[in-house]
Amino acid sequence: MELDINELLNFSPLIKTFTFNAWIVSGFTPISRGSSLDYYINRPNGMKGYIINLTLRGQGRAKVGENTLQYEENDLLLFPPGVPHQYGRDEHSEYWDHLWIYFIPRPYWLDWLKWDKNILGIGKTRVTEPVKQAHLRELFYEVIRHNSDDAPLSEALAMNALERLILACFQLQPVSNHHAHDPRINAVCDYLNDHIDEELKVEKLASMVFLSPSRLAHLFKKDLGVTIYAWREQQRINRARLLIQSTLLPIFKIAQSVGYSDPVYFTKIFRKHNGIPPAEYKKRYEKMNNLPGNQTLKPGKR
Structure with a gap:
């Protein structure tokens, strides 16, 4: 299923504001050079929960101290709690459109949040297979849609979709997924x-x-x-x-x-x-x- 960008805009900071005193917060952030969203998010103390994001278009850059981490289309990033960071559009790219989810994990998820590749404290995974790319985008969208809904069980459905997303990402970690909790x-x-x-x-x-x-x-x-x-x-x-x-x-x-x-x-x-x-x-x-x-x-x- 191809994501409808016009529908995703309903879940962007252009339309709504976000606070993070919750178990799960999610959205879509489209950034273009010079737009109102074209600035770096600065979190010197990191966050209390995790942030996972998926780049849909363009390139972004995260800064940790004097070091930088670049990411592009179909790159997944995982920011663990307490990791200081700044991130935004890479200055060499016209765009950085990405889906993101902030969440407090259920206890038994913790082992699934250990990724093989860890750069500057930030997990990174590149998804190369088109089928897996589409599947991950759909899971992100399912989380975002349920999380913004007021229907009965919407929060439970969002957490269910998030768990499936975390598992799908963990399956992309050939080393880590062989070392689960007892x-x-x-x-x-x-x-x-x-x-x-x-x-x-x-x-x-x-x-x-x-x-x-x-x-x-x-x-x-x-x-x-x-x-x-x-x-x-x-x-x-x-x-x-x-x-x-x-x-x-x-x-x-x-x-x-x-x-x-x-x-x-x-x-x-x-x-x-x-x-x-x-x-x-x-x-x-x-x-x-x-x-x-x-x-x-x-x-x-x-």
Whole structure:
């Protein structure tokens, strides 16, 4: 299916504005020399989530410190969290049109986000086969279209399409895709996410995957880089942030729904991860999105 550029323009910064306090944000950015979008995006501290983009036409350039990375049509880029960067149209090209998705990954995606080629901390993959080029473009478009829709299950459909896109990109990594996470760790992560409000007992988790508690703790830290408790805490705060953005629940109810019976302790943990307490986070989110005090938008819908 050939992408309709006129339809894609509905998802560009020419038509709408974007903020990034959401699980997923996506769009199409057409840049031509001297246009209103012809400037470098500068993120000296990187982003909290990942950005993946696909160049449709022309060339772009990313700057990391004194170094540069160029990319052109059918090049995929993956910007991991915290990687400082500037990017925009390459000065030698008349255009840089690209599709992009910003996202906070589901925990079991992390191993699929390790690409073979990594330049200046940025993953890069060139897609040469026409069939694969078309398939990736369609997946990008599916994510963008669902992410901009207000229909029931649109966010779930966008995340589903994004997972298929991430897998398709991972299949292009002949080295990395042979080193996936231990499936027992994936099973533990899935269980923790499905029971996020429950007390954590490592012994129970270990028995589920037929490991000793110490062996599970070792494998978990080795695969994900953090302890089971630290990982679960991050997932709880991620879930709380999403609920603040997308529901009318009071803060103490949100705290309970993610497993914190003490609102004061929840506020302390939330501040540790976000720099501000949950009530202030809610006010800033509403102000950023021009929302009345008791109205919230579905995350990702701008």
